[in-house]
Amino acid sequence: MRADAARNRTRLLEAAARLVAERGPECLTMEAVASAASVGKGTVFRRFGDRTGLIMALLDRSERIYQESFLHGPPPLGPGAPPVRRLEAFGPATLRHLDAHRALLLSAEPEACRRLDLAPRYVRVTHVTSLLREADTGGDAELLAEALVGYLDVALLHHLTRRRGMSLDRLEAGWHDLVARVTRT
Amino acid sequence: MRADAARNRTRLLEAAARLVAERGPECLTMEAVASAASVGKGTVFRRFGDRTGLIMALLDRSERIYQESFLHGPPPLGPGAPPVRRLEAFGPATLRHLDAHRALLLSAEPEACRRLDLAPRYVRVTHVTSLLREADTGGDAELLAEALVGYLDVALLHHLTRRRGMSLDRLEAGWHDLVARVTRT
DNA sequence: ACGTCATGCGGACCACGGTCCGCTTAACCC
DNA sequence: GGGTTAAGCGGACCGTGGTCCGCATGACGT
Numbered sequence: 001m002r003a004d005a006a007r008n009r010t011r012l013l014e015a016a017a018r019l020v021a022e023r024g025p026e027c028l029t030m031e032a033v034a035s036a037a038s039v040g041k042g043t044v045f046r047r048f049g050d051r052t053g054l055i056m057a058l059l060d061r062s063e064r065i066y067q068e069s070f071l072h073g074p075p076p077l078g079p080g081a082p083p084v085r086r087l088e089a090f091g092p093a094t095l096r097h098l099d100a101h102r103a104l105l106l107s108a109e110p111e112a113c114r115r116l117d118l119a120p121r122y123v124r125v126t127h128v129t130s131l132l133r134e135a136d137t138g139g140d141a142e143l144l145a146e147a148l149v150g151y152l153d154v155a156l157l158h159h160l161t162r163r164r165g166m167s168l169d170r171l172e173a174g175w176h177d178l179v180a181r182v183t184r185t
Numbered sequence: 186m187r188a189d190a191a192r193n194r195t196r197l198l199e200a201a202a203r204l205v206a207e208r209g210p211e212c213l214t215m216e217a218v219a220s221a222a223s224v225g226k227g228t229v230f231r232r233f234g235d236r237t238g239l240i241m242a243l244l245d246r247s248e249r250i251y252q253e254s255f256l257h258g259p260p261p262l263g264p265g266a267p268p269v270r271r272l273e274a275f276g277p278a279t280l281r282h283l284d285a286h287r288a289l290l291l292s293a294e295p296e297a298c299r300r301l302d303l304a305p306r307y308v309r310v311t312h313v314t315s316l317l318r319e320a321d322t323g324g325d326a327e328l329l330a331e332a333l334v335g336y337l338d339v340a341l342l343h344h345l346t347r348r349r350g351m352s353l354d355r356l357e358a359g360w361h362d363l364v365a366r367v368t369r370t
Numbered sequence: 371a372c373g374t375c376a377t378g379c380g381g382a383c384c385a386c387g388g389t390c391c392g393c394t395t396a397a398c399c400c
Numbered sequence: 401g402g403g404t405t406a407a408g409c410g411g412a413c414c415g416t417g418g419t420c421c422g423c424a425t426g427a428c429g430t
Contacts, residue, residue, distance in 0.1 A: 002408065034411095039410080043408075
């Protein structure tokens with residue numbers, strides 16, 4: 001990547017972060033980001049592909065930290081604890097991660113919801129699948145993983161907490177219950 | 186509703202159905218529907234609210250039949266069979282319903298995925314919740330229902346069957362397994 | 371039949387995401 | 401440094417969903 005391109009990339013990310021912080025995610029339009037970074041609109045698209053790509057880039061750091069926590073972090077989330085224990089911890093960790101970035105994630109969703117092959121979800125499904133296999137609970141681990149990860153969804157989180165008024169605690173308890181039922185032999 | 190309005194409504198639905206049949210769901214633009222029905226664009230929006238609304242209206246008949254089948258139809262899907270049995274039957278019925286309208290539903294998704302309060306999903310969640318309560322399996326029936334219904338999702342169905350090459354049979358088997366695990370006391 | 375008026379209509383208009391292509395310029399080699 | 405070239409850039413352009421508002425017209429009471 002050329003030096004000016006790299007510079008523009010960071011300028012765009014900074015401008016985008018500023019826009020979100022100051023005016024909310026709904027004001028994060030591609031044109032606004034471009035002009036806030038004093039750059040052409042085309043440049044934004046070349047760098048990030050589309051709006052969802054830009055948002056993913058914005059969340060990249062946080063996403064890495066989150067992934068690190070369950071892939072290589074301390075137990076019970078990370079390796080070291082028994083798989084079911086890790087699975088139990090995975091739900092709350094994910095729900096909190098989603099909740100922290102709810103507004104931004106929801107503003108990306110319209111595009112993203114078709115893209116179930118999007119990296120973050122793929123990582124989660126893979127992780128849960130391997131924990132299920134490790135726990136040796138039988139059944140179709142891949143499909144069970146999809147079902148479990150389906151519960152850990154921003155839109156669902158939003159719907160249940162905001163629209164239906166459920167607490168995050170209740171969702172976490174629901175996750176524990178779900179994991180217990182799915183994994184018990 | 187005024188007579189001309191009703192007439193326009195049916196003309197629009199016919200035009201929309203024709204468009205989908207002849208040129209595919211991606212050609213179902215609001216403007217195309219309007220001009221195919223020789224009507225102003227504004228009329229389409231007034232009648233159906235937005236693109237998702239139009240698509241829901243197109244699928245309304247089929248959706249009613251589907252709903253009827255599990256609300257008042259013959260067992261094991263409808264009332265008469267034991268709740269867990271009904272739950273088992275509900276998965277395949279829903280998956281096949283979604284599969285039948287996959288293209289159209291997916292073309293609506295971008296909008297619809299935020300709208301988890303959309304009628305069809307709400308009906309499903311309510312139904313599954315009541316079956317779970319009836320089966321008396323304990324736990325948070327509402328949340329378990331959300332998790333189960335999350336498995337019955339067009340985008341997921343599409344992803345698993347098209348992109349990941351799983352068969353519908355496998356998804357149905359997965360549903361049975363999932364129901365068994367969630368409901369066993 | 372006629373007057374009134376809410377209902378409905380049309381299409382100009384806007385915002386936004388995304389594409390395209392001719393021009394610019396950093397990078398690299400000699 | 402100068403020449404060459406691919407990478408990068410900008411912003412005009414397009415299609416689409418959605419809004420708006422002045423005009424038309426069907427419904428209804430008298």
